[in-house]
Every structure is written in structure tokens, then in C-alpha cells.
Amino acid sequence: MGLLTPLAVRVGALGWLPEYLPWIVKVDDGIQKVSGGRVDLLTIAGLPSVTMLIPGRKSGIERSTTVLAAPVGDEWIVAGSYFGGPKTPAWVYNLRAAETIDVEIKGRRVPMSRRELDGDDRAQAWQTLRGVWPNFDLYEQRTDRVIPLFRLSPVVAH
Numbered sequence: 001m002g003l004l005t006p007l008a009v010r011v012g013a014l015g016w017l018p019e020y021l022p023w024i025v026k027v028d029d030g031i032q033k034v035s036g037g038r039v040d041l042l043t044i045a046g047l048p049s050v051t052m053l054i055p056g057r058k059s060g061i062e063r064s065t066t067v068l069a070a071p072v073g074d075e076w077i078v079a080g081s082y083f084g085g086p087k088t089p090a091w092v093y094n095l096r097a098a099e100t101i102d103v104e105i106k107g108r109r110v111p112m113s114r115r116e117l118d119g120d121d122r123a124q125a126w127q128t129l130r131g132v133w134p135n136f137d138l139y140e141q142r143t144d145r146v147i148p149l150f151r152l153s154p155v156v157a158h
């Protein structure tokens with residue numbers, strides 16, 4: 001947790017924030033471009049994040065998405081929350097369609113598999129995410145959809 005994390009939690013709780021998500025993403029993309037991928041808004045806020053490089057399910061074009069992520073050993077848990085907005089983020093559909101993706105962690109690309117979580121695994125992962133970002137409870141209250149959770153695991157070379 002960083003010095004700016006409490007401020008980020010307060011901003012993240014604002015009800016009108018999902019409307020401005022496209023602008024937030026543009027600002028974040030600019031910060032990442034200038035920093036060579038080493039810094040993003042979440043890092044500035046003192047929060048753990050990963051950048052997922054996911055092939056489009058239709059186009060095959062690699063898409064880059066930076067999300068808040070909870071580290072669990074060498075694995076990561078991510079949520080398709082979209083600040084509790086009514087729509088599931090497009091990256092979720094691409095991730096579901098991909099067998100493996102690359103994840104950028106501190107400028108290093110790591111091939112990873114993904115597993116969508118349900119049942120007890122999802123409940124446990126949700127608690128882990130809440131420990132990193134308490135606003136996940138608020139996001140769950142804002143939406144009627146089930147927020148998808150994924151565990152990203154390094155691909156083991158054989």
C-alpha cells in the first residue's frame with residue numbers, strides 16, 4: 001500500500017467514475033508509453049497491477065489492458081469489474097477465448113494461462129482482491145452481473 005492508496009480508494013468509490021473510464025485508460029496509456037511500460041496509474045497509487053496482452057478473439061490482434069491485480073505467489077488474480085458498471089469489459093471475452101496470454105510485470109513479459117474462478121475458489125479469490133482494493137464490494141453492489149474473476153498462472157515450460 002502506498003502513500004496515495006487511500007486517495008485512490010476514495011476516487012475509485014465515486015459513483016460517476018465508470019463514465020470516465022475511457023479517459024482514464026487514455027491517461028494511463030500515455031503514462032505507460034512515456035515510462036516504457038514501467039509505470040501506470042495503479043503503480044502511482046501504490047496498488048499492484050499487471051498488463052495483460054491478450055489476442056482479440058475475432059481479430060487476433062494483441063490488445064493491452066492494465067488492471068489492478070492481487071498477487072498470490074507467482075500467480076495473479078484479476079477481476080472484470082469495470083468499476084461496477086453494467087457491462088462486462090471486452091478484455092474478459094478475449095481472455096476467455098485465449099488459451100494463454102502474456103502478462104507484463106514490471107516491464108517483463110511472462111506467458112500465462114488463465115482460469116476463470118467459481119465456487120469456493122472464486123469466494124477465496126474475492127477476499128484476496130478485497131484485501132488489495134476494498135472498493136470491489138462497492139462495485140459488486142453497483143451491478144447486477146457477476147463480476148468475473150480469473151487466476152493467471154505462469155506457463156511451465158516442458
